Amino acid sequence: MKRRTVLLAWTIVLFVAVLVLEVVYTPYDNSGYIQANNVGEGVAQADRPPIEGPYQVVFVTCEQWQFTFYPHVAGAPTATVVQANIPVLFIVRSADVTHGFYVNTAGAFATQGFQFGAMAVPGYIDYVVWNFQPTAAAYTSGESLYHVQCSEYCGVTASGLGHPWMDAIIFVVPNNSTGTTMQSTQMDGNVPPILNGTLT
């Protein structure tokens, strides 16, 4: 076989492989929620496709050096409570510099098997959707907590305050009456709204 043929064939194979890699992940790369992949994220913008409910909606404000949830646990703005098995729409913004809203599911939080998050860029509103699905064992062992970290370096002070310690907590409760009661108690009745229609 001629060299030109060999290299041309190999180039085509590589090119197709790259495209296949993109196509395989394409359903995942969508700002709407994809059930099979349990994720959806993007930047709030004019051509964002409509988001089908139901969704729990949580606003996240990032600033040096703390996260603030709305709604949040009574008296603790860096903690919130959401229900399992209903996708949560996190609407993320930054009040100062670029931050990363990053939910670490490693170690004791490894019930999701995958980390997720979104950038918080000043001037833009980003969002990320995630359906928390902890196992029954996670509830009983108290592991239905999720650790939120800033993943984009945003500076430190000499006294030790700063980016490495910018974190928050998400509690996940069961999607039943017991869970709803727990959520309402902790949040003093101010629970995340659940949207059932189409969010456009």
Place this chain on the structure above:
Amino acid sequence: MAQEPVPNNGPPEGGPDSHPQPTTIEGILWDILYSKNYKHFSLKLFCFGMIWLFVAGSFGLVLRTQAGFSFEGNLLPLEQLGYTTIAYFQMMTYHAVVMFFGTIFTTGFSIAFYAVPTIRGTKKFAVPQLANTGHWLVVAGLLMVMGSNSQYMFTFLVPLKAPSSFYVAELVQFIGDELLIISLLAQAYVDKHPNEKFSLPVSFIVMDCVAMGIGIITILSAIVWLILSPLGGFNIDVFAIPNVEVFRAAFWFESHPLVYFGAFLVGGLTVWFVMIYSKRPIYSERMIRYIIAILFVLTMSVYVHHMATDPIPIWIRDVFAQVATEIIAVPFVLLWTICLITLKYSKPRWDASLLFLVAAIAGNIVGGATAEPLQPSPATDFTIHNTMWIAGHIHFMMATFTLGSFFAVLYYIAPELLQRRLYSQGLAKFHFIGWTVGMGALEAAFKVQGAEGLVRRELVWFSIYEPWFQMAMIGAWLAGLSVVAFATNMLMTWRFGDPIAPGVVPKWVIAGLALEEQSRINEGTYNSKYTYSRWPYPVGLQPLAEPETVEPREPIAPVIARQSVLDKVKRQFSFPRSRKNIDGAENDPGRADLRQ
């Protein structure tokens, strides 16, 4: 094919090799300050590259050691070690900036400034004023960076406010780099004949200089914009505070290609050494020419995946931003395919140079393959991009691949620059093992940590990450020791290496030119009108015919060559050097092996 005369003008007359060597201390100091000879300039850059390697490596070792000795998810209390939290991130910044713009850039320039006139046969230093000025500006800029107290790496994420001194330092350093790039381009074009074409190594270097020269202009623009804005500290509100996304695009869109700067400088030499070691023409010279052109375009699209969070239509983001970054893998895989096909079954001599070369190719393949999952989706991109996974990727690409390629080339050309044979292949192989295994351990540890979700640039972490920090620390120290072996080998080569007769032109230049020409003959693209060097080189080599049947050969008993570094050192330092020692050296099979 019959031998044909090479249509060139023969070797240059006189030239800078006839430049008088400085003999006084004052003369040597002036020569260091302002080198007029391209070899001296190259040697100067090599020495500075080594200095930056030790400086930046020391910062890296402090970081790895501290993380390796962490316990219960925290670093050792920083105050006990005499520095603050900010200092930790400052050292991280200095490690990255100096290793990248100091070690890799300076060493790469060192190789290129020597290779271009040597291969072209001009043996001329085109614009020494510009090159020397550029070098000293880089030195000044990097020293200023290390005194700037910046803690933000080189991400420059506005509106974070780095000290103004940092931006000024970067401005000085990038101006210096731009001057060096312009003078390197001048090296490639000085005295260029109308019928002269660039050989593969020179083509790679010219493409690299054009791409990176453009890239650095955009960086300089972004830095000036920032300095003039209220964020820059001068409070000259000319252009207002840069928009976050626009600034990031201005800074990175063209400057992301800089990550390939070092690799492209030696890309063509890599191909040449593959030919020389395998004693064959390259599988397809024409395809490599296409690859050079494609890489020039695609290096400028690598940045695009950072646009994933930009408010652009989603279909553009999907199709353009993600695929544009992935697709650079295609020319790289093609390049390595061609190299590996050429090397296949060639039974090359496996010395340190070739070992580094093959490890560098493997490093690029592994590093590139593990970068691909970052691209397809913004969701994966930004959650993985901000973890240690990306730290593993950058070390694969910079340490194993780029610096590995440099070491491969340096083991070949540094002895020529020093006019001495390499002191010890044993030390060189220790360097190879230490560097490859050490950096491999560090890179693997980073990758595992990233896969487990550890955010990069952190001070606190779960205890599950600690074993990997310890593995990274051991790997870093092993790599550090191997670099000491490399520096020792180079020093001993300079001081005690067997002298080699001053040749008019290195053998690898003639071999590379001849094999490259043979590739064109094989592909039918040879044109006798064009010349690739002023040196006369053979054209029309015939490949060795493969025998119809392969007769089994008698096994040949290997000759064990003793090569004890300790013995060598003892011998060299046994003063006065007696006649016996010298005679002994003559009969030493270990040294005889090195003299081949």
